[in-house]
Amino acid sequence: MHPSPRHKPLWRWEVFLFAVVLLLAIVSGFLVRADWGIGGAIAVVALLVVAVAAAGFLIVPLLRPNGRDSENTRRSVEGVELVPLEGDVSDSGSRTVRVLQSERRQSAIEAARAKSAGEPRGVLTPDASRWLGRRLQVAVDLVADDGAVYRAGFLPPEIDGRVDALVQPLAARGAAAVVPVRVVGAVRPFRVEIDVPARAFLG
Numbered sequence: 001m002h003p004s005p006r007h008k009p010l011w012r013w014e015v016f017l018f019a020v021v022l023l024l025a026i027v028s029g030f031l032v033r034a035d036w037g038i039g040g041a042i043a044v045v046a047l048l049v050v051a052v053a054a055a056g057f058l059i060v061p062l063l064r065p066n067g068r069d070s071e072n073t074r075r076s077v078e079g080v081e082l083v084p085l086e087g088d089v090s091d092s093g094s095r096t097v098r099v100l101q102s103e104r105r106q107s108a109i110e111a112a113r114a115k116s117a118g119e120p121r122g123v124l125t126p127d128a129s130r131w132l133g134r135r136l137q138v139a140v141d142l143v144a145d146d147g148a149v150y151r152a153g154f155l156p157p158e159i160d161g162r163v164d165a166l167v168q169p170l171a172a173r174g175a176a177a178v179v180p181v182r183v184v185g186a187v188r189p190f191r192v193e194i195d196v197p198a199r200a201f202l203g
Contacts, residue, residue: 005157006127006136006164013134017054024051072128074141074149074176083170085124085163085177085197094180095201099140099153099192101130108142108150109190113183115144122181122194126167128154138164140194142181152181152192159200166197 010016028047031040102109112120120142128139128151137154144150155163167177184191 004161006161007134008127008129008136012057014058014132015134017058020054021051021058024048024054072125072139073151074123074125074139076147076149077123077143077176078147079174081173081175082121082123082178083175085166085179093198094195095198096193096195097156097159099194100156102153102192103189105150105152106188106190109152109183109192110188112142112144112148112150112152113190115146115148117145119181119183120144120150122152122179123149124155124163124167124177124179126164126171130154138167140179140181140192142183142192155196159196162200163196166200 024047028044028051031044031047034040036043123141123143125139125141127136129136137157138160139154140152142150142152154160170177180195182193184193
């Protein structure tokens with residue numbers, strides 16, 4: 001049985017925040033036209049404060065240098081214990097999977113490769129999401145030789161939940177899972193592949 005998909009709370013979802021800003025703007029406009037005196041003015045100010053706060057949550061991801069991911073954009077691995085993602089003794093090796101949504105992140109992948117003597121390191125980041133997406137997924141980040149971190153994409157949904165169960169205990173103690181990674185292709189479009197324990201595919 002596949003684990004249930006994970007989602008971030010509504011108050012952290014960009015689409016919901018945009019709807020809140022729009023609704024509050026409409027209500028504020030109605031209150032201004034209603035001319036309800038001091039009480040109306042106070043209500044308008046309160047609504048505008050909430051609207052500005054919601055708009056702030058929308059704008060912050062756009063200002064991040066490493067992309068528009070709205071949840072758990074890893075900026076650095078400094079001070080983070082990097083632990084190989086390994087299966088238990090009953091595992092029958094590992095399998096190669098293709099990282100999804102890498103076509104949207106070609107510049108980041110190219111930069112990670114350019115700053116690495118060989119292949120960059122692959123680090124798994126749980127509870128991540130793309131801009132405007134509500135679903136939480138395990139992201140694949142590339143760490144270059146200079147320590148710079150670049151997001152390459154996300155795990156396929158069929159193994160996301162099981163791999164999440166493996167990386168969450170590491171994240172809880174401030175560590176991160178490292179996986180073998182390959183950037184395939186001499187020029188764009190690059191494809192990113194990682195190796196994960198075979199038990200991530202078992203139902």
